[in-house]
Amino acid sequence: MQLSILLLAADRIAADALSVALARPGHGVTVVALPEELIRQAAGYSLVVLDEVLAPTVAAIITELRGAPATATVPVLAVAGSDSLDDRIALLEAGADDIITKPFDQVELEARIEALSLRFQRSRGGTARQAASIGDAQSRRVVTVFSPKGGVGTTTVATNLALLAAERHPNAVLIIDFDLAFGQVASHLNLQPKQSLLELIRDDSALHEAELFRTYAVHHASGVHLLAAPPTPGFAASVTGEHVDLVIARALEAYQIVVVDAGATLDERMLALFSRSDIVIVPVLPEIPALNAVHLLLDQLSETGAMGASTMFVLNNTFARELLRRSDIDNALGAQITADLPYDPFVYLKAANEGVPVVRSAPKSAPAEHFRKLASLVFGGAGTAVATPAAKERKGLFGRRG
Ligand SMILES: Nc1ncnc2c1ncn2[C@@H]1O[C@H](COP(=O)(O)OP(=O)(O)OP(=O)(O)O)[C@@H](O)[C@H]1O
Numbered sequence: 001m002q003l004s005i006l007l008l009a010a011d012r013i014a015a016d017a018l019s020v021a022l023a024r025p026g027h028g029v030t031v032v033a034l035p036e037e038l039i040r041q042a043a044g045y046s047l048v049v050l051d052e053v054l055a056p057t058v059a060a061i062i063t064e065l066r067g068a069p070a071t072a073t074v075p076v077l078a079v080a081g082s083d084s085l086d087d088r089i090a091l092l093e094a095g096a097d098d099i100i101t102k103p104f105d106q107v108e109l110e111a112r113i114e115a116l117s118l119r120f121q122r123s124r125g126g127t128a129r130q131a132a133s134i135g136d137a138q139s140r141r142v143v144t145v146f147s148p149k150g151g152v153g154t155t156t157v158a159t160n161l162a163l164l165a166a167e168r169h170p171n172a173v174l175i176i177d178f179d180l181a182f183g184q185v186a187s188h189l190n191l192q193p194k195q196s197l198l199e200l201i202r203d204d205s206a207l208h209e210a211e212l213f214r215t216y217a218v219h220h221a222s223g224v225h226l227l228a229a230p231p232t233p234g235f236a237a238s239v240t241g242e243h244v245d246l247v248i249a250r251a252l253e254a255y256q257i258v259v260v261d262a263g264a265t266l267d268e269r270m271l272a273l274f275s276r277s278d279i280v281i282v283p284v285l286p287e288i289p290a291l292n293a294v295h296l297l298l299d300q301l302s303e304t305g306a307m308g309a310s311t312m313f314v315l316n317n318t319f320a321r322e323l324l325r326r327s328d329i330d331n332a333l334g335a336q337i338t339a340d341l342p343y344d345p346f347v348y349l350k351a352a353n354e355g356v357p358v359v360r361s362a363p364k365s366a367p368a369e370h371f372r373k374l375a376s377l378v379f380g381g382a383g384t385a386v387a388t389p390a391a392k393e394r395k396g397l398f399g400r401r402g
């Protein structure tokens, strides 16, 4: 395996020694001296190595790399100048994917690089467990948020993403609450829908005609339309996999972007949904047993071919302290985390209680900032219009703007 490595090293002499060591197994090495150069050039490299860079700078570099689709999945190896435990922890907390300490052994360096790039290839690879097919954000239209565990932020992620999508495409974004028994999207948006999926599935013409289909959605001030979950859990069973297929097909005709809250119950209806999704976002908590469970489930889903969409893992820090290293989380999950949400004791809860998602109620907060980053990974960068020619025609047809 030959890699192209981009090395950031401020000290020229140290850089020479390190680049010789990196190049010895046959890898190509390019050296830059400034973080800005590294960020400008990183796209296309298979590994970034940071030589004795301080943790805050490492954190800033990794934020930039992860925020841009072209560099979001490039692994980062930090070379620590000493084996101080505090320094190594600081580097891991800054987001480095692995660390090696000077003086290192050539064999160890090669083994770590090989393991790191294999791990990233696997999580990026062609299987269902792709950490993200970040490059083709423009084509992403059905974005499903699902977690095998409840209470991990699924609805919070789905509602905030939908609101951000509607900033660019008012009245062309539909959020569907497929958490059939306990769906709370309406409550997160402070909406009181008079109709829901229940009435829709009883109206065969609306299941077959996009204009009629749209009349079942309730409109939010943000420009998001909501197709709400059935009013009580008892009706959940009346929705079938075939209904799911029809609903998604009509939603795609009537809207440009479809965000789905798929809740936490895995059944054949959700499998129908996954097979129609372009991306499945899985929020996870920093908790090893829960991460192991997600790992096992997704392995099984991809083996049976049920998870056809690419998967993006979002680490939701619902605890006050970060107790786990990112590398332990990635190992337990068997894939790489694509984005994370910071802990906040107040803004999420207030948003949920008042029915105004964080990106609207606290747009300058750290959680809102992280949601924006996630949205640009999912829907494309700030300047990237998701619009396609077909979508423009559709806008003309319906003519409604927020
Ligand atoms: N990072 C976080 N820090 C603090 N609180 C959070 C965080 N993320 C979500 N919450 C809060 O956790 C609660 C659960 O979130 P949410 O309803 O989005 O989860 P869910 O997975 O949809 O749950 P359910 O399984 O009940 O549908 C909400 O009160 C939310 O405000």
Ligand SMILES: [Mg+2]
Pocket: 154, 155, 156, 179, 184, 263
């Ligand atoms: Mg929920």
